[in-house]
Amino acid sequence: MWDFETDPEFQRELDWIDAFVREAVEPLDHLLDSPYDLEDADVVRVIRPLQAQVRKRKLWACHLGPDLGGPGYGQVKLGLMNEILGRSRFAPLVFGCQAPDSGNGEILAHYGTEEHKEKYLKPLLENEIVSAFSMTEPHAGADPKMFKCKAERDGDEWVINGEKWFSSNARYATFLIAMVVTHPDAPPYNRLSMFIVPKDAPGVNILRNVGVGSEKRGHGSHGYIRYENVRVPAENLLGGEGQGFAVAQTRLGGGRIHHAMRTVGQIKKAFDMMCERVLSRETQGELLAHKQMVQEKIADTWMELEQFRLFVLQTAWKIDKYGDYLKVRKDISAIKALMPTVYYNAASRAAHLHGSLGVSNEMPFVNQVIGSLVMGLADGPTEVHKVTVARQLLREYQAHDGLFPRGHLLAERERAIKKYGHLIERDLEAEGWN
Numbered sequence: 416m417w418d419f420e421t422d423p424e425f426q427r428e429l430d431w432i433d434a435f436v437r438e439a440v441e442p443l444d445h446l447l448d449s450p451y452d453l454e455d456a457d458v459v460r461v462i463r464p465l466q467a468q469v470r471k472r473k474l475w476a477c478h479l480g481p482d483l484g485g486p487g488y489g490q491v492k493l494g495l496m497n498e499i500l501g502r503s504r505f506a507p508l509v510f511g512c513q514a515p516d517s518g519n520g521e522i523l524a525h526y527g528t529e530e531h532k533e534k535y536l537k538p539l540l541e542n543e544i545v546s547a548f549s550m551t552e553p554h555a556g557a558d559p560k561m562f563k564c565k566a567e568r569d570g571d572e573w574v575i576n577g578e579k580w581f582s583s584n585a586r587y588a589t590f591l592i593a594m595v596v597t598h599p600d601a602p603p604y605n606r607l608s609m610f611i612v613p614k615d616a617p618g619v620n621i622l623r624n625v626g627v628g629s630e631k632r633g634h635g636s637h638g639y640i641r642y643e644n645v646r647v648p649a650e651n652l653l654g655g656e657g658q659g660f661a662v663a664q665t666r667l668g669g670g671r672i673h674h675a676m677r678t679v680g681q682i683k684k685a686f687d688m689m690c691e692r693v694l695s696r697e698t699q700g701e702l703l704a705h706k707q708m709v710q711e712k713i714a715d716t717w718m719e720l721e722q723f724r725l726f727v728l729q730t731a732w733k734i735d736k737y738g739d740y741l742k743v744r745k746d747i748s749a750i751k752a753l754m755p756t757v758y759y760n761a762a763s764r765a766a767h768l769h770g771s772l773g774v775s776n777e778m779p780f781v782n783q784v785i786g787s788l789v790m791g792l793a794d795g796p797t798e799v800h801k802v803t804v805a806r807q808l809l810r811e812y813q814a815h816d817g818l819f820p821r822g823h824l825l826a827e828r829e830r831a832i833k834k835y836g837h838l839i840e841r842d843l844e845a846e847g848w849n
């Protein structure tokens with residue numbers, strides 16, 4: 416059964432979220448620095464009452480099931496919600512579903528001990544603390560098999576040494592989840608393990624906070640970290656020795672589709688602004704909206720947005736159906752690979768149609784273009800995801816033995832003649848095909 420309707424009861428929630436985000440949350444994007452900076456008294460003062468309203472409405476941490484304090488809405492409803500939240504930097508935090516905490520929370524829920532859950536997961540889910548994920552290294556990102564940062568066992572502890580790059584929000588985090596080499600001689604996919612590392616552990620040194628695009632130096636939030644003889648207790652190992660890849664998949668499946676859902680919100684924002692502008696601006700005696708090359712940009716953007724949005728929602732539906740990210744790996748990789756292009760096209764067309772104003776720092780489009788480039792890298796580069804898609808697709812096919820391929824028109828015609836030739840009066844042989 417196919418059904419593209421949102422049930423009316425949930426639509427009322429979406430309408431509430433839409434109005435709340437527009438009126439109460441989006442203004443924060445223009446006033447405050449990082450939503451993750453819980454040491455910033457202004458951030459805390461403003462977001463706590465908003466979070467209380469979200470909890471009261473039972474919309475807090477909707478990515479989680481009831482066992483972890485969320486309503487367990489599933490991915491389709493979450494997708495529809497995230498389209499709205501994606502418009503604002505602060506909204507995911509106000510609704511308790513921000514990356515990377517949501518993914519890190521999933522790891523802790525799956526692999527953490529009772530003590531980890533008490534010490535890290537609970538306060539994380541309450542947004543009393545935030546966290547970071549520390550995987551990429553300065554010399555290697557897309558290929559984790561090349562990682563060098565290592566942990567060695569010393570009695571009841573592991574000792575971590577090495578460097579990590581672009582650990583987002585490390586500067587604000589209470590703990591990091593770090594993926595490091597523990598078994599250098601094991602097969603490539605069994606070399607890495609995952610650890611909880613308290614940020615205040617001696618030897619966790621943030622060398623600098625890297626920014627993206629035009630962020631001022633030192634104001635970035637992506638930590639370049641040197642781990643120097645960092646000691647963590649043996650029980651901080653998550654998911655077993657050499658299981659780092661498997662543990663990482665727990666967070667990345669959900670993380671990638673949630674990014675895609677929120678990106679739909681950003682694309683829609685650019686599209687709405689683009690439409691309003693071309694209906695408001697005249698040149699050479701007519702509205703921009705009347706010019707066909709402008710109309711083409713409007714049509715292309717909407718068609719790409721609708722395709723992308725439906726693909727994201729269908730993937731969300733499959734996750735709900737199978738309850739297993741691995742079964743929809745191809746779909747998740749496909750939307751991850753599509754996302755930067757659809758986003759880039761929308762943001763750059765919106766900038767272009769706004770003329771000089773569009774590329775100025777008085778409009779959001781240039782930041783959106785940078786955001787689209789980020790989406791092509793964070794959680795893995797586009798190329799790597801396309802390779803996953805192609806590999807998975809090709810598993811559904813088999814090689815053909817014959818000299819000519821199946822579908823060769825001569826063979827097809829021969830088959831058709833065998834089946835229906837006796838009923839056809841036309842001289843098929845004279846047609847010269849065989």
Ligand SMILES: Cc1cc2nc3c(=O)[nH]c(=O)nc-3n(C[C@H](O)[C@H](O)[C@H](O)COP(=O)(O)OP(=O)(O)OC[C@H]3O[C@@H](n4cnc5c(N)ncnc54)[C@H](O)[C@@H]3O)c2cc1C
Pocket residue numbers: 515547548549550551552554555556557558580581582583584627637789792793794795796797798799802
């Ligand atoms: C804003 C932002 C936030 C991030 N946050 C985090 C975080 O919190 N934690 C974390 O650990 N990491 C984080 N990352 C890092 C991210 O995961 C890496 O950027 C990504 O995995 C790519 O690694 P790299 O940057 O080292 O690029 P490289 O591995 O050097 O790849 C560079 C380019 O090489 C090409 N390439 C790579 N592999 C292939 C291939 N198989 N086939 C064809 N071409 C290929 C692609 O064009 C790719 O973009 C973040 C990145 C960004 C931009």
